[in-house]
Amino acid sequence: MLKIIKTKKEDLKELSKIYKNAYDRPEEGEDWSIKDSKNLLNFYFNQKTFVGVTAILDGKIVGAFFSFIKPWYDGNHLGEGEVFIDPTYQNQKIGTKLFLEMMKIANNKKCIVHELVAYDKVSNWYKKLGIKETGLKHMSGSIKEILKNLEN
Numbered sequence: 001m002l003k004i005i006k007t008k009k010e011d012l013k014e015l016s017k018i019y020k021n022a023y024d025r026p027e028e029g030e031d032w033s034i035k036d037s038k039n040l041l042n043f044y045f046n047q048k049t050f051v052g053v054t055a056i057l058d059g060k061i062v063g064a065f066f067s068f069i070k071p072w073y074d075g076n077h078l079g080e081g082e083v084f085i086d087p088t089y090q091n092q093k094i095g096t097k098l099f100l101e102m103m104k105i106a107n108n109k110k111c112i113v114h115e116l117v118a119y120d121k122v123s124n125w126y127k128k129l130g131i132k133e134t135g136l137k138h139m140s141g142s143i144k145e146i147l148k149n150l151e152n
Helices: 009-023 034-045 094-108 120-129 143-151
Strands: 002-006 050-057 060-072 075-078 082-085 111-114
Touching: 002 094, 009 034, 009 060, 009 082, 034 050, 034 060, 034 082, 050 094, 060 094, 060 111, 075 094, 082 094, 094 111
Parallel strands: 075 111
Antiparallel strands: 002 050, 050 060, 060 075, 060 082
16 A cells, blocks of 8 residues: 655655665666765755655655745745655556645645756656646756866
8 A cells, every 4th residue: 555645854764775776777877876865865855845755655665756845936836856766666656646745735835836857758757747848948067167168
């Protein structure tokens, strides 16, 4: 039986392992350690406006959705977050149930928009849920390269 509960501090250790297992894979192109995962999850958890839900299947933690609420000119936005499921339990609608619970919480907290960044392979799932691409583009760059370009 699947339960979705509010994330607790004591969940972070197990969730850090799950996050690493979910994203530290060649097809994801990311190189996560448990320490790095725990640092990221602690970052979210320690935000003043943190919102987090944890999925528990048959008494075992199997995933979570972490985010935060930020004020914006048009109202509250649910900020870019992290949805992650243990690879053993993926494709069982756990992510969908986490997402549904998070959207209910966000709605109750008067959020009007959910902002996110997604790899192409998962963006179709978000589109199916009704999330549309905007004119905004997610970009990133190496600080060293930016400094070098600014200094020239």
